[in-house]
Amino acid sequence: MSNLGLSLPRSISLREQVTDTLRHSILFGTLKPGQKLIERQICEEMGISRTVLREALQHLDAEGLLINGRRGRSVVAIGMQEAREIDDTRQALERLIAESFARNAGKAEIAELRVLLSAMETADDEREALIKETEFFARLADGCGNKVAAGFFRQLSGRVVMLRGVTERDGADRRQRTAGIRAIVEAIDAGDAEKAGTLCASRAAAGATYR
Template identity: 30%
Template sequence: MNNLKKLEIENYKPLREIVFEHLRESILEGKLEPGQRLMEIQLAEQLGVSRTPVRESMRKLELEGLIIMVPRKGAYVADVSTKDISDVLEVRTVMEGLAASLSAQRMTDEELDELEMISYQFKKCYERNDIEGMIEKDVAFHERIFASTRNEKLIQIAQGLREQVHRFRVRYISEYNNSKELVVEHQAILECIAARNSERASELSMKHIENLASHMMEQIAKYSAQENKDPKK
């Protein structure tokens, strides 16, 4: 099992909530990998807490579909099938198009300035080959667009879909041979939103996610093939 750091306890949050958020983040960021077995005692020791908040957190993680409980075997980090990811990206493509269209109509000048700054920061991270920075700013770019739609249901659903593929994002960006295209695509979407061109903003956003989906599926297929060839598997 990957080593997890002991938690820094915050007095204003219940311990079970801190443990849950930490484990959830560890799964989404790939620190706890798909198929990895999770043992209460070991997790509790690594985090420096009792087994009770760990057990409660694992139940919540199971409800979110991030872990699975196998009778007589224990808990495992849920794997995500290729079809699961394909389905999520298919839905996200349409939602990104809708969000960009609404954003072009509703984004304020202040929010537009913020989006422009995020796009600039993403470009700078690319120039420094700062993968973590690129991921952070890519997420911020899309979240800013969704937030400006003022549609709470759309924002909520998009967040859930985004988290389902988050653990594959590092692999996607770090091995994307044409990362500069991401910079260009972000800028083009930004310019359409600034011009209040809803239709074009929608088209470019959908194409942006289609490109992401295509590359991500290629990466997943490649790693699956490598794992199948590995004699240790």
């Protein structure tokens, strides 16, 4: 039996641990697009029951990371048309979320964004930087005051990471990305919601998988 590289921390609920571990493995390529998930193998490797696993898989289904077919679940493989739709939706959502966050954020919320930005800039590798970048935009969504937009963003964010992949980029590229995010933070701090939204949308367009 091949090893899937799955292990569990023990600080949050078991279902959340399983969900987070599987999600991370999907987003960062340990579990490949199109790969079938064999419940028995996963349960044995993670030391969990099928009930816990199936609860976790239901969450990942809802995030669009899995396909539930006649022969069981497999990791989603995103096609070109869906990728275009994801990119277009991402641009609209990130604009809305940034504008709404800028109108609602206080000093504490902005300070949290600066901590995540600093973590991006000092990350040891591209994977860590991408994780912090993803956390940054999740924090924007959570603090934007629009629960519907935040919910759609959470559903979409995993597939955005899958599309981007974890590729080796040079330091100049990361500096350019973090500079763009710093400009978003400064616009939010200045209370310029329109500028923050425009910067987010432009950033999303520049990073689109299919242009």
